[in-house]
Amino acid sequence: MADTPNSPVVDAQLRRASVQERLGALEVEQARLRQELVSLSGELRLPGLYLTLDAAGTSALLVADAVQEVVRLVELEPLPGAPPHVAGTFIYRGSPAVAVDLAVLLGVTREPALDAHLVICKGARPVAVLVDRVRDLVEAPVLVEGTPDGDVALPWDGTGLMAGLCRTPEGIRPLLRISAVLVGSEET
Incomplete structure (x- = not known):
């Protein structure tokens, strides 16, 4: 039986796509608000623990x-x-x-x-x-503005994967937007 436009399968797929789109929009808004807070107060500690991941010769944080x-x-x-x-x-x-x-x-x-x-x-x-x-795990990294070395672009820039930059004891690390990765998996 083929999925018709009003079938429960199609409805569930549409709802899932809508929820993922809204989640992505919320993450973008959250990143924008964090950057605004940093610009207003100079330093914002993100609550919780963050995993440090290495990929493609660089490191990033994931909540x-x-x-x-x-x-x-x-x-x-x-x-x-x-x-x-x-x-x-x-x-x-x-x-x-x-x-x-x-x-x-x-x-x-x-x-x-x-x-x-x-x-x-x-x-x-x-x-x-x-x-x-x-x-490793990093506790409460500090959200920072800009790029690690001023004008040096990160491989994360322009990918849609980066929600911001954080200062950790090991240096500046991009904060990974997990919804961008999860949405990429839906293309299969």
């Missing part, structure tokens, strides 16, 4: 609340017709999951090392972010 689990890289089954950043699928706790390669989203094509990690994100269906390494 720990968005993470369900971190696992070692498993064999990924290619997904025919998927966009280049979709590394493949795998079975996670009995359910099919999609792996999105963060390095490819940043424009770097490479074969992941055997010690790479999959960061399983919380959500309605399992989606993993393939990263070179998960390094």
Whole structure:
């Protein structure tokens, strides 16, 4: 039976797309408001814990609340017709999951090392972010304005993945917008 325009399957897909679009808009607005607060007060500490991820020769932060689990890289089954950043699928706790390669989203094509990690994100269906390494947890990083070295562009700039920049004990790190990665997984 084909899905008709008013079928429950189509309605659920439309609602999911609408919720994801609204979530993305909220993240953009939240990032804009954080930057405005930084410009008004000079320093804003983000509450909570943030995971430090390495991908494509650079590091970024991801809010720990968005993470369900971190696992070692498993064999990924290619997904025919998927966009280049979709590394493949795998079975996670009995359910099919999609792996999105963060390095490819940043424009770097490479074969992941055997010690790479999959960061399983919380959500309605399992989606993993393939990263070179998960390094550590950072508590309450400071949101900052601008770029790390003034005019030096980051590979994250212009990707839609960056929600802002944070100062950590190791230096300035981009804050990853997880909804941008999750929406990218929906293109499969």
